[in-house]
Amino acid sequence: EEDIFGIPKMLNIFNAALILLFLLFTIIECGRDFYKILGVPKNANQNQIKKAYRKLAKELHPDRNQGDESSNEKFQDLGAAYEVLSDPKLRKIYDRSGEEGLNRQQQGGGGHDPFSSFFGDFFGGNDQEETVNKGADVNVDLWVTLDEVYNGAIINVRRVKSVYKETSGYRQCNCRYEMKTQNMGGGRFQ
Numbered sequence: 001e002e003d004i005f006g007i008p009k010m011l012n013i014f015n016a017a018l019i020l021l022f023l024l025f026t027i028i029e030c031g032r033d034f035y036k037i038l039g040v041p042k043n044a045n046q047n048q049i050k051k052a053y054r055k056l057a058k059e060l061h062p063d064r065n066q067g068d069e070s071s072n073e074k075f076q077d078l079g080a081a082y083e084v085l086s087d088p089k090l091r092k093i094y095d096r097s098g099e100e101g102l103n104r105q106q107q108g109g110g111g112h113d114p115f116s117s118f119f120g121d122f123f124g125g126n127d128q129e130e131t132v133n134k135g136a137d138v139n140v141d142l143w144v145t146l147d148e149v150y151n152g153a154i155i156n157v158r159r160v161k162s163v164y165k166e167t168s169g170y171r172q173c174n175c176r177y178e179m180k181t182q183n184m185g186g187g188r189f190q
Contacts, residue, residue: 031099
């Protein structure tokens with residue numbers, strides 16, 4: 001039996017089932033939306049993420065909701081979301097590849113997207129030049145109160161850092177030694 005386009009109805013049902021199966025698979029593979037879990041926009045800064053986490057952690061803490069398995073599960077999801085979004089490296093991987101990219105990163109796959117090197121420049125997603133070499137760790141002694149340790153606080157630290165910059169022009173050497181090139185014969189120079 002055929003429909004008005006001359007396509008067998010059985011084929012249309014098969015195609016619809018295939019599309020439904022694909023959509024279901026896509027939804028399952030997408031993973032959790034960490035921004036939605038924390039209730040913050042995708043362009044949220046670290047302070048917004050931290051505030052949202054603290055607020056929701058107080059509400060969903062297992063000690064407050066004893067016996068409620070759904071809030072315990074939400075609390076674990078909240079912890080995972082905060083762990084990823086509070087770390088700039090993990091957040092970048094999550095934004096690019098979702099939770100699947102994080103899983104590949106943790107399994108030692110590096111979270112490498114095979115298409116990013118090919119399509120990265122075309123779609124503006126090539127972040128190769130963003131790589132910054134980081135220096136040594138800096139240890140700083142901070143004086144904080146017990147209240148700040150327990151409840152948390154944002155403390156701004158200012159430090160002086162020496163930066164070496166290239167200068168334009170030439171440097172003149174006022175040394176007493178002179179450089180001479182002497183032919184030693186046989187194509188050798190000193």
